[in-house]
Amino acid sequence: MASLDQLKRVVYISSFSKTISPNLRVGYMAGHPELIEDLAQLKMIAGLTSAELSERIVYGALIDGRWRKHAKTLRERLTAAHEKIAARFLELGFELFTEPKAGMFLWVRHPQIDFLQQEIARAQKLGAAA
Structure with missing residues (x-):
């Protein structure tokens, strides 16, 4: 929708916790x-900030290019795992609703x-018991 x-x-609104590290609770907004x-301004008034160390780690990963390489490797590993588990579901008699090309989820059902x-x-x- 934003696009x-x-x-x-x-x-x-998103974060880096799924792509860099689950322990890094650093997010971002684009708008x-x-x-x-x-x-x-509201964030500063409310005092809701991330840990400075976490922000510096994310900043360093973004600036020196490590994040792009890491994200590419992560996508490749996720794609391989996706294909492997989809094949296993099919072997077990499940049906895939769709075959997504990316993401963390598969939608399957057994007939x-x-x-x-x-x-x-x-x-x-x-409901009848209530």
Whole structure:
């Protein structure tokens, strides 16, 4: 959405915790400069800051190019794991809803297991008991 809006009204918020390290709780925002300035002021007033050491580690990784190489390696490993687990699901008789080219998730179902019907029946029992 941020790309379609060209950051006029939509604010893009993310972090580096999934790509650099889970222990680095450093995030970032991209948006219209005036809005980002206002949000930065609110952040400073509220005193919500990341640990300086974490910010320096992220800054160093971004500036010296380590992050780009690390992100590429991470994408390649994730793609390989994705392909491996998708193949294993298929071997076990599962169906893939789609075959995503990236990401951390696979959506699968087994044609002989209808989870939705089981959950509906369980919800109906809980509702009748209440």
